[in-house]
Amino acid sequence: MSQAVSLVSPPHSHSRFETLLSRALPYLLLAPALIAIGVVILYPMVYTLGLSFFEFHLLRPDNAKFIGLTNYSNVLNSPEFWRSLGATVSYTLGTVIFSFLLGLVTALMLNVDFRFRGLARALIVVPWATPWLVTTLIWYIMFNPQIGPVNEILKRAGVIQTGVSWLYQYGTAMIAIVIATSWRFFPTATLLILAGLQSISPELYEQAQVDGAGWWARFRHITFPSLQPVNFVVLVLLTIQAFKVFTFAWVLTQGGPGDATRVLSVFIYEEAFKFYRLGTASTLATLLFILSIGLVVVYFRLIGKEQGVVE
Amino acid sequence: MRQALPTLNKHLARFAFALIVITTAGAIFYPFYWMIMASLQPEGASFARHTLFIPAGITGEAYINLLLRKPMMLWVFNTFLVTAASTAIVIPLALLAAYSITRFRFRGRTGFIFSILLTQLLPVTSLVIPLFLIFRTYKLLNTLGGVTIAYVTFLLPFTIWMLWGYLQTIPGDFEEAAMVDGCSRIGAFVRVTLPIAVPGLTAAALFAFLESWNQYLLAFVLTSSESNWVVSLGLFSFTSEYVILVEQMMAASVIASIPALLVFVTLQRFLRGGLALGGLRG
Numbered sequence: 001m002s003q004a005v006s007l008v009s010p011p012h013s014h015s016r017f018e019t020l021l022s023r024a025l026p027y028l029l030l031a032p033a034l035i036a037i038g039v040v041i042l043y044p045m046v047y048t049l050g051l052s053f054f055e056f057h058l059l060r061p062d063n064a065k066f067i068g069l070t071n072y073s074n075v076l077n078s079p080e081f082w083r084s085l086g087a088t089v090s091y092t093l094g095t096v097i098f099s100f101l102l103g104l105v106t107a108l109m110l111n112v113d114f115r116f117r118g119l120a121r122a123l124i125v126v127p128w129a130t131p132w133l134v135t136t137l138i139w140y141i142m143f144n145p146q147i148g149p150v151n152e153i154l155k156r157a158g159v160i161q162t163g164v165s166w167l168y169q170y171g172t173a174m175i176a177i178v179i180a181t182s183w184r185f186f187p188t189a190t191l192l193i194l195a196g197l198q199s200i201s202p203e204l205y206e207q208a209q210v211d212g213a214g215w216w217a218r219f220r221h222i223t224f225p226s227l228q229p230v231n232f233v234v235l236v237l238l239t240i241q242a243f244k245v246f247t248f249a250w251v252l253t254q255g256g257p258g259d260a261t262r263v264l265s266v267f268i269y270e271e272a273f274k275f276y277r278l279g280t281a282s283t284l285a286t287l288l289f290i291l292s293i294g295l296v297v298v299y300f301r302l303i304g305k306e307q308g309v310v311e
Numbered sequence: 312m313r314q315a316l317p318t319l320n321k322h323l324a325r326f327a328f329a330l331i332v333i334t335t336a337g338a339i340f341y342p343f344y345w346m347i348m349a350s351l352q353p354e355g356a357s358f359a360r361h362t363l364f365i366p367a368g369i370t371g372e373a374y375i376n377l378l379l380r381k382p383m384m385l386w387v388f389n390t391f392l393v394t395a396a397s398t399a400i401v402i403p404l405a406l407l408a409a410y411s412i413t414r415f416r417f418r419g420r421t422g423f424i425f426s427i428l429l430t431q432l433l434p435v436t437s438l439v440i441p442l443f444l445i446f447r448t449y450k451l452l453n454t455l456g457g458v459t460i461a462y463v464t465f466l467l468p469f470t471i472w473m474l475w476g477y478l479q480t481i482p483g484d485f486e487e488a489a490m491v492d493g494c495s496r497i498g499a500f501v502r503v504t505l506p507i508a509v510p511g512l513t514a515a516a517l518f519a520f521l522e523s524w525n526q527y528l529l530a531f532v533l534t535s536s537e538s539n540w541v542v543s544l545g546l547f548s549f550t551s552e553y554v555i556l557v558e559q560m561m562a563a564s565v566i567a568s569i570p571a572l573l574v575f576v577t578l579q580r581f582l583r584g585g586l587a588l589g590g591l592r593g
Binding site for chain 1: 400420430443445471549564568
């Protein structure tokens with residue numbers, strides 16, 4: 001009896017087992033997630049990379065041919081790719097700037113104590129809570145040349161005489177999708193900037209009041225400089241988001257007119273599921289991913305430290 | 312006299328401020344307001360297009376016709392199913408992983424965190440091609456099971472990230488105290504940290520819900536028949552029709568918005584601090 005007990009848990013081997021277990025524990029806890037990530041994310045990623053070296057047509061999968069870096073040189077030499085990258089950059093920049101400004105203005109407003117602040121805050125967050133497809137449909141109708149309220153309002157205000165086909169002509173199509181996307185994106189900027197505003201010490205303002213600084217001087221010398229870290233986070237996160245958006249450009253303009261709004265994500269989709277050129281599409285996807293990594297590295301370097309990611 | 316001028320200025324400033332706030336809030340809320348009003352207009356009478364601010368009349372016609380003409384409720388049901396299944400898969404995996412990187416310092420931890428960040432920011436577009444081919448091989452195309460697996464790809468890293476942020480706010484002292492009292496590491500986690508983490512888990516699950524509700528591209532590529540659509544695909548189908556039934560389109564949008572808005576209202580109280588950052592994903 002006593003022998004059996006000592007066999008089952010001899011003191012020294014028990015502690016060795018314990019240390020082994022406690023050393024393995026973090027990895028054991030991580031294992032299920034790691035396996036899932038490996039199967040559903042890593043494997044597809046490697047698959048894309050592999051496919052990017054092949055000529056692969058969806059309808060003729062047996063004719064797949066290894067062609068090395070040919071896809072890459074084709075893509076990098078095609079004006080289509082560079083125009084798409086250009087569209088992506090203007091879309092991203094437009095969306096980031098517009099969302100940021102809207103976010104800043106609304107955050108400054110919500111930072112003032114007024115009677116319906118709670119209500120205003122709730123209303124401003126509504127676009128964030130609206131499902132993406134609903135947002136795109138609303139704006140699809142908003143900008144519609146025949147029935148859209150945007151034209152109607154502008155006409156009544158006397159800004160335009162005849163209806164503008166916002167989504168179907170060069171120049172305005174990009175503006176329209178930037179407005180729609182920013183409507184969806186800005187509330188997050190508002191909330192983050194508002195949190196930043198509320199963490200500014202009131203003493204700074206009291207001191208400025210004593211010194212007789214006006215509204216603009218207070219904003220320029222206290223508010224804006226104090227917001228720098230928050231602003232930075234907001235700008236980077238907005239950039240990373242806008243860079244990869246598919247839904248807005250696809251639903252509102254399908255990349256058109258011509259290729260005016262054909263951002264990279266739309267370009268990849270069309271290449272893969274409209275022209276069935278999965279090899280080239282994978283090459284584009286890989287390039288988009290590399291560009292995203294560039295953005296992530298910036299993000300990680302600059303704000304990762306603050307969040308305690310790097311030790 | 313010297314007093315009166317600043318008071319007048321103050322009143323003017325207040326008035327100007329109120330005007331700016333009302334205009335801005337109005338402009339921001341207007342598209343949403345218009346959607347609701349247009350969905351309540353009589354169909355085909357083109358009232359919607361002339362309804363800029365005040366509706367001409369209110370009727371539920373568009374809703375009734377929508378529900379008769381399109382399997383809207385089936386799409387909503389499918390979305391709930393896929394969302395519930397993918398959230399149920401993701402939450403336990405993410406919780407264990409997040410606990411691991413919160414409480415332990417080990418070799419490979421930073422690498423893991425970096426790769427989570429990386430995958431979380433990975434464009435869905437670059438995953439959809441291989442997923443399509445893999446699903447074709449394993450006969451998962453056009454099945455709700457396939458869509459569920461696809462949703463795990465973007466929900467998992469995001470949920471780990473969120474729960475990590477949350478668990479960091481729970482001090483390890485409680486667990487240590489429980490372990491001194493004779494609890495095992497696992498026991499301390501289950502009995503002490505887990506109950507405190509319930510709000511964080513709820514928030515993560517609700518965010519996962521919103522993310523799935525928003526997802527469009529994956530379902531678009533991976534399902535084909537109408538009976539397997541999720542709600543975002545159903546909505547998109549309106550834009551490809553020759554005649555746009557504005558009222559029905561907006562009625563469908565309202566129906567699709569309701570669950571998301573309800574979840575969002577529930578989430579409001581979690582939207583402070585670190586969780587707001589997670590919400591910046593779309």
